[in-house]
Amino acid sequence: MKKFNIYIGFDQKESVAYHTFCQTLIQNSSMPLQITPLALSNLNLYREAHNDRSNDFVYSRFLTPYLNAFEGWALFADGDMICQSDIKELFELRDDSKAVMVVKHNYKTKQEEKYLGNINENYPRKNWSSVILWNCGHSKHKILTPEFIHKQSGKFLHRFSWLNDNDIGDLPMEWNWLAIEYEDNPKAKIVHYTLGTPCFKDYRNKSMSDLWIENYKRINDGMEE
Numbered sequence: 001m002k003k004f005n006i007y008i009g010f011d012q013k014e015s016v017a018y019h020t021f022c023q024t025l026i027q028n029s030s031m032p033l034q035i036t037p038l039a040l041s042n043l044n045l046y047r048e049a050h051n052d053r054s055n056d057f058v059y060s061r062f063l064t065p066y067l068n069a070f071e072g073w074a075l076f077a078d079g080d081m082i083c084q085s086d087i088k089e090l091f092e093l094r095d096d097s098k099a100v101m102v103v104k105h106n107y108k109t110k111q112e113e114k115y116l117g118n119i120n121e122n123y124p125r126k127n128w129s130s131v132i133l134w135n136c137g138h139s140k141h142k143i144l145t146p147e148f149i150h151k152q153s154g155k156f157l158h159r160f161s162w163l164n165d166n167d168i169g170d171l172p173m174e175w176n177w178l179a180i181e182y183e184d185n186p187k188a189k190i191v192h193y194t195l196g197t198p199c200f201k202d203y204r205n206k207s208m209s210d211l212w213i214e215n216y217k218r219i220n221d222g223m224e225e
Contacts, residue, residue: 003032004091005074007064009057010037017197018079020216027218031088036067038076046146061129062149062157065136076132077190080197082215085189090175094133098169099140100160101133103176109195129158130192131176133169140167179208186211 006025010018022035038057040046046063061076068074073094075087095101105127134141140163149157160168177188180195184207191211196203198212 003034004029004087005034005036005068005072006087007036007038007061007067007074007076009061009077009079010039011056011079012039014079014197014199016199016216017081017193019219020199020212021077021079021081021083023219024083024215025087028083028085029087031086031091033087038063043146047150058154059149059152059157061132062144062152063146064132064134065138065141065144066146068134068136070141071137074134074136076129076134078130078192078194080193081131082191082212083189084187084191084211089189090133090171093171094135095169096135099135099138099163099167101135101169101171102128103131103171103173104128104168105173105176105178107178107181109181125159127176127178127192127194128160128168130194131171131190133171138167180206184208 008018008021018037025033025035038060040056040060043060043063046060057079064074064076073091075090093101104125107126109126143162155161172189174185174187174189177185177191179191179193185191186208191208193203193208193212196206198204198206198209199216203209204213
């Protein structure tokens with residue numbers, strides 16, 4: 001039986017977001033999942049030296065093909081999400097003619113600041129790299145070694161500059177729906193709390209936060225008071 005390898009961004013500052021996302025993936029999946037946290041403390045072959053990152057997985061996400069032995073398909077996703085559908089549906093969208101598949105957002109942010117006071121800049125292909133369905137065996141990914149990523153700028157990596165435009169496939173918007181930035185969509189398959197996960201008090205009562213809180217509470221199901 002095929003399993004889906006999923007790499008999720010992990011930052012200790014919002015570790016509860018990572019665990020809530022994992023809960024939603026597991027509870028809705030009809031296929032086996034192998035979930036790997038992209039925690040810098042676990043990546044002993046990669047030394048993070050970039051000083052322009054708002055979280056610990058801004059750059060490490062591009063290690064996904066390397067960590068997957070440059071074979072098969074794998075998913076990277078930011079940790080500030082919930083999945084409301086069977087992730088098998090996303091796995092089945094893979095197209096072997098593409099190097100990556102992403103939701104191609106085309107928007108300008110509504111807010112200049114996001115969680116923990118981080119600057120929220122507008123830039124081309126913003127949030128394309130927050131959900132990446134990787135064709136890890138694609139020949140153009142062979143350059144994505146720890147040494148290479150260590151030396152690259154965010155501009156180069158997040159715009160997929162090692163690829164041609166026709167190497168980048170499309171995913172439906174519902175697989176990376178931006179809470180607050182877009183109108184409420186309670187039926188979105190993946191809800192992305194890009195401005196701030198409701199684990200932060202400033203975002204606890206924002207757009208679609210009730211969905212996140214409902215899933216967070218499931219982590220504690222069955223525990224004695």
